[in-house]
Amino acid sequence: MAIVTSPAAGEARSLPPAAARAGPRYWLHAYRRMVVWNLVDLRLQLPILASVLILQGAGFVVGIGLLFRHIPEPTATFLVTGIPVINLITAGLIFEPQIVADQRSSGSYEFLQSMPVPRSTAAMAWYTVALATALPAVAISLAAGVARYHLHLVLTPALVPAILLTSLTGVLMGYAVAHAIRAPMVARLVSVTLIFVLFGFSPVTFPASHLPAWLAQANRWLPFGSMATIVRSALVPGMTAGTGRAYVVVAAWAAASGLVAAWAVGHRR
Amino acid sequence: MAAGEIVSDTGSAPPAVGRGYRHWLASYLAMLRFDIASQRTWLPMFVLTQVLFGAGMAVIYGFYLGPMAPQEALFIVSGAPAIAAIAAAVIGVSSMVTERKVAGTWDFIWSLPVPRSAVVASTLTVYTAMTIPGVVATLALAAWRYDVHLSLSPVAALDFVLAALMATSMGFGLALAIRDPLVTNAVLNALIFLVLLFSPVVYPITQLPGWLAGAHRVLPFYYLAQVMRAGVTTGLVHGLGTAYAVLAAWTVAAWAASAWVIGRRR
Numbered sequence: 001m002a003i004v005t006s007p008a009a010g011e012a013r014s015l016p017p018a019a020a021r022a023g024p025r026y027w028l029h030a031y032r033r034m035v036v037w038n039l040v041d042l043r044l045q046l047p048i049l050a051s052v053l054i055l056q057g058a059g060f061v062v063g064i065g066l067l068f069r070h071i072p073e074p075t076a077t078f079l080v081t082g083i084p085v086i087n088l089i090t091a092g093l094i095f096e097p098q099i100v101a102d103q104r105s106s107g108s109y110e111f112l113q114s115m116p117v118p119r120s121t122a123a124m125a126w127y128t129v130a131l132a133t134a135l136p137a138v139a140i141s142l143a144a145g146v147a148r149y150h151l152h153l154v155l156t157p158a159l160v161p162a163i164l165l166t167s168l169t170g171v172l173m174g175y176a177v178a179h180a181i182r183a184p185m186v187a188r189l190v191s192v193t194l195i196f197v198l199f200g201f202s203p204v205t206f207p208a209s210h211l212p213a214w215l216a217q218a219n220r221w222l223p224f225g226s227m228a229t230i231v232r233s234a235l236v237p238g239m240t241a242g243t244g245r246a247y248v249v250v251a252a253w254a255a256a257s258g259l260v261a262a263w264a265v266g267h268r269r
Numbered sequence: 270m271a272a273g274e275i276v277s278d279t280g281s282a283p284p285a286v287g288r289g290y291r292h293w294l295a296s297y298l299a300m301l302r303f304d305i306a307s308q309r310t311w312l313p314m315f316v317l318t319q320v321l322f323g324a325g326m327a328v329i330y331g332f333y334l335g336p337m338a339p340q341e342a343l344f345i346v347s348g349a350p351a352i353a354a355i356a357a358a359v360i361g362v363s364s365m366v367t368e369r370k371v372a373g374t375w376d377f378i379w380s381l382p383v384p385r386s387a388v389v390a391s392t393l394t395v396y397t398a399m400t401i402p403g404v405v406a407t408l409a410l411a412a413w414r415y416d417v418h419l420s421l422s423p424v425a426a427l428d429f430v431l432a433a434l435m436a437t438s439m440g441f442g443l444a445l446a447i448r449d450p451l452v453t454n455a456v457l458n459a460l461i462f463l464v465l466l467f468s469p470v471v472y473p474i475t476q477l478p479g480w481l482a483g484a485h486r487v488l489p490f491y492y493l494a495q496v497m498r499a500g501v502t503t504g505l506v507h508g509l510g511t512a513y514a515v516l517a518a519w520t521v522a523a524w525a526a527s528a529w530v531i532g533r534r535r
Contacts, residue, residue: 056462063466064333075335146485200329210335 017026021116025100030117034125042099042129049095050133052267055127057087057141062148064205071149074251077239080145081232082205085200085224088231089170091130093198096174101184116218119265127171134167142235158234169250172257173223179264197224204228223253295531296383300391308365308395315361316403317398322360323353323407328414330471341472342415346408347502348471351494353407354433355464357400358440359457365396366444385531389524393437400433408501425500431513432497435489435520442523445530463490470494489519 039046061083065071069081105111115122135173174191181187198204201215202224208216219225226246233243240246305312327349334341348432368376378388412419422428447453466469467481476484485491492512499506506512 007498059462059466063462066467067330067472069476196325200285200325206333206335210332 008009025120027121031121034117034121035128037100038125038129045095045099046129046133049091050136052158053087053090053137054140057083057137058144060086060205061141061145073149073151076145076149077151077153077236078207078232079205080142080149080151081239082228083141083145084138084231084235085166085204085227086164087141088134088167089173089198089224090195091133091172092127092167092171093177094174094191094195096126096130096171097178097181097187100178100257103186104182113243113265123171123175123261123265125169126175127199130171131164135163138147138163154237155236156188156234156260159231162230162234164251165247165254166231169223169227169254169257172254174260175259176260176264179210180260195256202228221249223250226250228229274522282388293384293387297391300388301444302384302394303402304391311365312395312399315365315399316359316406318360319353319357319400319403320410322356323349323403324410326465327407327411327471331415339417342417343502343505344473345471346411346415346417346419347498347505348494349381349411350404350408350429350497350501351432351470351490354400354436354497355470357396357433358436359460359464362396362437362440363444363453363457366441367450370444371450378499379531386528389441389531390526393434393441394487396437396441397430397434397507400437401429404429404433404497419501420503422500424504425443428496428500431516432493435493435516435523438520438523438527439489443527446485446526447522473491481503489516492516498502 042049061080064079068075097217100109103112112122113119145151173194177187177190177194181190184251201211201219202222203211203216203219204224204227208219208225211219226249229240229246230243231248233240233246308315327345330345331337331355335346337345354529369378379385381388408419411417443456444453447456467477468488469477469482469485470490471494474485474491477485492515494515495509495512499509499512
């Protein structure tokens with residue numbers, strides 16, 4: 001009798017019963033574990049990433065101003081209020097695909113996917129870590145911009161959903177690229193191309209009127225310009241129109257990226 | 270007699286091998302073939318990357334500036350070739366050197382029975398030559414985008430070659446001198462950021478704060494742009510002698526750094 005029950009008892013101690021490995025409590029527990037996993041796994045990279053984001057944001061704010069002999073105030077406001085978008089989505093959109101590409105190259109990807117946690121917790125844990133890594137850069141870039149160009153920005157409550165949604169969309173887009181594209185080289189190439197598009201061809205830190213009409217029109221359906229609109233409208237109320245539409249566009253990109261990411265990490269191979 | 274002949278043959282043969290300018294020239298030509306053959310799939314990508322980077326940045330600067338005066342457009346167009354040359358050196362040449370380092374290709378190359386100076390000369394020749402088409406294509410695209418008319422100087426080709434040689438030598442020396450590929454990557458990314466945002470390549474140096482302008486009177490990027498700008502514009506560039514001197518000094522320094530790294534025993 002004892003021989004029969006002993007393994008079962010041991011198993012019960014090491015693993016929760018099947019019924020306990022579901023539900024919000026288990027999800028929350030797994031989420032916390034995955035946040036810790038991310039923090040430990042990326043303990044060397046995260047401080048570097050946070051520093052790079054700060055230097056990138058503050059450097060961009062000051063450096064672009066040098067292009068102008070005298071930068072007009074609306075242009076400076078556009079520049080400074082667009083930088084938080086770049087800070088918020090760089091970790092998710094650029095860093096994550098590179099990390100996953102490295103995991104695929106080194107063979108640790110399959111191991112990470114085999115962890116006994118809901119895969120949504122891994123995504124949400126990375127979202128939390130990416131957001132926390134980007135927030136100091138957002139604050140410092142805004143402070144640098146305000147100090148450099150003597151601007152007056154207002155921190156309205158709308159900044160909270162704007163930041164949360166922008167970062168979430170960046171993370172989900174990066175997640176979709178990282179997990180749906182299996183060839184590491186292609187994933188790296190896509191992420192590098194995306195940063196080029198973000199910096200140079202999207203009305204994030206300059207007005208859409210500076211773009212050719214066809215590109216400005218295309219950007220109405222792409223996520224980056226709309227991300228800038230929702231963040232900008234929270235920092236300078238009344239400066240931009242179409243905030244509601246911008247929320248819809250960004251949310252749609254978040255949903256679509258989430259679906260692609262869920263398909264990529266969920267389907268059996 | 271026969272034995273004497275054999276002794277004479279073996280005694281005279283070694284000094285004739287591996288010495289003299291003829292051997293150096295033959296080695297250089299052989300290494301040129303080696304470099305072109307080993308890089309043949311990568312070289313078109315190298316040119317494409319530099320054109321996309323140079324012309325792309327010229328277009329992007331315009332988006333940031335918005336409606337601009339003809340003088341500003343001329344500065345961007347005449348600065349675009351310098352961006353392309355720097356991209357070729359910092360992204361292309363350095364990547365090639367680092368890849369060879371990681372793959373152990375340099376160890377193989379240094380073991381070849383050719384003078385190491387011929388190896389370096391060959392690599393610099395190939396990459397300097399391959400930089401020129403990208404630079405010209407970038408210039409043409411930027412001029413077309415901004416509808417700017419350029420006035421080509423008779424020495425424009427020489428200016429472009431000198432600037433490309435300097436950029437290539439810098440990229441080569443830097444990537445060779447830094448041992449850790451990760452550190453090389455970080456330094457190169459920082460350099461690109463510095464060049465694109467904080468260097469007076471597509472705008473006048475007078476727009477910089479005094480201390481930064483002072484730094485650029487020592488660094489090579491401003492002078493690289495000045496030399497290339499002088500080849501395609503008139504009246505914009507003054508003090509070209511200083512620009513040539515500074516570029517020459519950086520080129521020689523890059524060669525010296527490369528020679529020191531290559532020449533020392535490990």
